[in-house]
Amino acid sequence: MENAERPSAKRRRSDAAGPGGDASSTPTRSSDYWFDSGDVVLEAEGVQFRVHRDVLARHSRIFSDTFGMPQGEGSPQDVLVDDCPIVGLSEKSSEIKYLLSIFYDNMKAHDWRKRLPISHISILLRLGKKYEIDYLVEEARKRLLADHPAKLSEWDGMLPRQYKEIEQGNVDPCIEVIVLGHEQGLESILPSAYLRLAHAYTLEAILEFRFPSQLRLAFRVNCAVGREAIITEAEDRRKSWFSEINKLLPTTGCTALSRHMYSSPSPCPTSHSQTAENFPLWSKATFHSDVNKFAPLTEVYLKGLCPVCAKAVKAKYDGIRSEMWQRLPTYFRLGTWESLKDFTI
Numbered sequence: 024m025e026n027a028e029r030p031s032a033k034r035r036r037s038d039a040a041g042p043g044g045d046a047s048s049t050p051t052r053s054s055d056y057w058f059d060s061g062d063v064v065l066e067a068e069g070v071q072f073r074v075h076r077d078v079l080a081r082h083s084r085i086f087s088d089t090f091g092m093p094q095g096e097g098s099p100q101d102v103l104v105d106d107c108p109i110v111g112l113s114e115k116s117s118e119i120k121y122l123l124s125i126f127y128d129n130m131k132a133h134d135w136r137k138r139l140p141i142s143h144i145s146i147l148l149r150l151g152k153k154y155e156i157d158y159l160v161e162e163a164r165k166r167l168l169a170d171h172p173a174k175l176s177e178w179d180g181m182l183p184r185q186y187k188e189i190e191q192g193n194v195d196p197c198i199e200v201i202v203l204g205h206e207q208g209l210e211s212i213l214p215s216a217y218l219r220l221a222h223a224y225t226l227e228a229i230l231e232f233r234f235p236s237q238l239r240l241a242f243r244v245n246c247a248v249g250r251e252a253i254i255t256e257a258e259d260r261r262k263s264w265f266s267e268i269n270k271l272l273p274t275t276g277c278t279a280l281s282r283h284m285y286s287s288p289s290p291c292p293t294s295h296s297q298t299a300e301n302f303p304l305w306s307k308a309t310f311h312s313d314v315n316k317f318a319p320l321t322e323v324y325l326k327g328l329c330p331v332c333a334k335a336v337k338a339k340y341d342g343i344r345s346e347m348w349q350r351l352p353t354y355f356r357l358g359t360w361e362s363l364k365d366f367t368i
């Protein structure tokens with residue numbers, strides 16, 4: 024457990040309220056999780072949940088350890104609610120309510136086959152790590168990794184503004200994903216999260232903070248710098264592509280050439296020069312569009328090429344995509360893929 028304060032039972036009332044809670048005001052009882060048979064009261068932001076030590080201990084190693092320790096002699100200052108000790112928590116009451124809904128109502132309250140809002144994934148990851156609830160951490164990690172692959176081949180089938188495991192609201196989830204990646208030590212998701220952010224907003228919006236979020240300036244600068252670095256490198260790659268393409272096309276074995284050998288030269292180089300300007304990496308379509316900058320070439324980009332030349336063009340372009348993907352963390356000032364570390368549980 025890192026940097027987490029261990030919850031302690033029998034906290035005094037003055038200690039019990041978390042940040043934002045007013046210790047002097049009367050706490051309210053949760054209408055959802057207040058069991059008469061409960062033997063402990065969790066309090067967060069002035070909301071009390073009367074639940075069961077055995078249930079908490081069954082899910083969380085931290086609660087298990089806490090309740091397993093002798094609580095010491097009771098003192099007159101200790102406040103008990105209905106004979107239950109109070110455990111003050113620093114989380115938001117809505118977060119504790121969400122956690123208890125998993126402990127007590129799992130399948131009744133949640134369909135884990137569906138996409139989850141990033142705010143819920145955030146609770147699973149943060150509280151899962153803090154209270155050592157491994158299956159919640161694993162659920163959050165699995166979803167984040169699925170939408171933020173480190174491998175280009177896994178990114179190929181994705182659209183930068185669509186998610187498989189994360190529900191999309193008004194704000195693109197990538198903002199919260201970046202915060203989680205940095206703060207929770209899940210660094211391998213960061214390069215593609217920044218790539219998603221670069222696709223989701225204009226440069227102006229990224230820098231001027233025109234979206235509601237808690238994204239720190241340093242993170243926004245990472246994104247802006249990376250976005251520009253990708254554009255610059257892609258432009259260099261475009262120039263060398265056109266300067267070298269005559270060496271590639273028509274390829275040896277060009278089938279269009281054999282058909283045209285008695286008339287005009289192969290049409291493959293000409294057809295190619297008409298579509299190559301629009302290849303996703305260096306296309307004039309800006310980042311803030313539906314174009315996935317790192318997408319592989321589809322049929323539309325290979326139009327007019329014979330199959331042999333098309334294959335050669337695709338392979339050469341894939342080489343460039345791979346090299347640039349390899350540098351993706353570097354663009355966003357994150358080091359190298361090898362230097363990015365994910366926490367272990």
Ligand SMILES: [Zn+2]
Binds near residue numbers: 279291331332333
């Ligand atoms: Zn050809």
